[in-house]
Amino acid sequence: MLRIGIIGTGGMGNHHASEFSKMKDVKVVACCDISEQRRKAFAEKWKVPAVYADYHEMLEKEDLDGVAVVTVDDMHAPISIAAIEKGIPVLCEKPMATNLSDAKRMLEAAKKKGVINMINFSYRSSSGLQAASKVVSQGKIGNLKHVESSYLQSWLVSRSWGDWRTSEGWLWRLSTKHGSMGALGDIGVHIYDLTSFLCGDFGQIYCKLKTFDKGVPENRIGEYVLDANDSFVSAVIFKNGALGTITASRWATGQINSLRARVYGDKGAIEIDLDRAYDEYRICVGQKNIDKAVWKTVKCPPTSNNYQRFIKAIKTGRNDPSDFENGVKIQAYLEASFESDRLGRWVNIEI
Numbered sequence: 011m012l013r014i015g016i017i018g019t020g021g022m023g024n025h026h027a028s029e030f031s032k033m034k035d036v037k038v039v040a041c042c043d044i045s046e047q048r049r050k051a052f053a054e055k056w057k058v059p060a061v062y063a064d065y066h067e068m069l070e071k072e073d074l075d076g077v078a079v080v081t082v083d084d085m086h087a088p089i090s091i092a093a094i095e096k097g098i099p100v101l102c103e104k105p106m107a108t109n110l111s112d113a114k115r116m117l118e119a120a121k122k123k124g125v126i127n128m129i130n131f132s133y134r135s136s137s138g139l140q141a142a143s144k145v146v147s148q149g150k151i152g153n154l155k156h157v158e159s160s161y162l163q164s165w166l167v168s169r170s171w172g173d174w175r176t177s178e179g180w181l182w183r184l185s186t187k188h189g190s191m192g193a194l195g196d197i198g199v200h201i202y203d204l205t206s207f208l209c210g211d212f213g214q215i216y217c218k219l220k221t222f223d224k225g226v227p228e229n230r231i232g233e234y235v236l237d238a239n240d241s242f243v244s245a246v247i248f249k250n251g252a253l254g255t256i257t258a259s260r261w262a263t264g265q266i267n268s269l270r271a272r273v274y275g276d277k278g279a280i281e282i283d284l285d286r287a288y289d290e291y292r293i294c295v296g297q298k299n300i301d302k303a304v305w306k307t308v309k310c311p312p313t314s315n316n317y318q319r320f321i322k323a324i325k326t327g328r329n330d331p332s333d334f335e336n337g338v339k340i341q342a343y344l345e346a347s348f349e350s351d352r353l354g355r356w357v358n359i360e361i
């Protein structure tokens with residue numbers, strides 16, 4: 011039986027518990043949150059025997075085979091490093107950290123200690139994305155020329171996930187002081203990972219971030235100043251020479267949680283649309299199909315999800331491809347995006 015601890019028992023912490031609870035040889039034995047109400051409710055719901063307010067104490071007292079770091083973003087680095095120093099494998103939520111140097115420190119710590127590490131880029135659980143990534147890397151759509159991808163949400167307009175004005179879980183995401191990197195760090199990170207997993211590494215970025223007026227007096231609600239970006243548009247030049255646009259927004263009225271990527275090569279094209287299905291991609295290949303723009307939908311067999319792959323990494327002692335090394339790369343894309351927005355020009359990716 012593998013013994014897992016979960017640090018951060020909010021919305022996503024509950025999702026981790028739900029996924030781990032489906033695995034026969036895994037048990038969530040400890041949880042931690044600074045909110046007494048949330049940690050108690052979580053422990054009760056998931057029948058977790060050991061409950062902590064302080065993660066140091068939990069890491070000290072519990073004998074854990076792995077830990078999931080599911081707190082607000084600016085605690086990912088200190089908590090992950092503390093776990094790694096105790097030799098405990100870490101599944102850390104995205105974004106890996108709030109800056110590139112912290113992400114690099116996390117990677118160095120994990121390498122030094124030889125500890126299994128993974129970032130939870132959720133959409134890698136899509137069997138359609140996994141299969142499409144293989145199709146592209148095998149050259150079936152040829153040399154990539156043009157890419158467009160987007161991650162669209164509408165929680166600043168819709169109430170389908172509750173009212174952001176009254177929920178801490180949404181308010182910290184709007185406030186840089188509370189460790190948020192805005193839409194770029196929250197959902198941009200997913201679409202950057204998905205796009206680079208599908209199309210290869212980015213070479214240069216030109217990014218424009220935007221924080222819109224939310225119609226709130228003095229632009230604050232209690233302790234939360236609403237200053238984080240809530241929409242961005244990035245142009246990307248990939249190392250393989252392709253050109254792409256990547257966008258994300260919390261203002262995409264009419265979209266709940268919509269991820270899409272379209273990739274065009276000189277021998278074909280591929281499309282992922284996770285709104286339509288997680289287990290399929292669409293492809294246009296073969297001269298006759300290309301001439302008539304005929305697309306075929308390909309259903310893909312199930313693949314392991316991220317939680318299963320984290321457990322597999324612990325058991326085998328081999329990191330999943332969504333490891334801290336990949337996390338540092340995505341963090342460098344975030345950093346370059348902020349720099350580009352600040353300077354108003356293209357920025358080379360430097361890791």
Ligand SMILES: NC(=O)c1ccc[n+]([C@@H]2O[C@H](COP(=O)([O-])OP(=O)(O)OC[C@H]3O[C@@H](n4cnc5c(N)ncnc54)[C@H](O)[C@@H]3O)[C@@H](O)[C@H]2O)c1
Nearest residue numbers: 018020021022023043044045080081082083103104132179
């Ligand atoms: N992979 C995904 O698809 C996905 C989806 C949603 C959220 N997330 C990530 O998961 C993390 C949590 O998001 P959420 O939606 O659950 O937010 P949330 O606000 O619902 O939960 C965060 C929890 O962390 C707790 N916390 C803060 N500091 C702490 C500390 N020092 N020690 C212990 N607990 C602490 C808070 O009290 C809160 O309960 C974020 O980093 C977010 O980006 C990832």
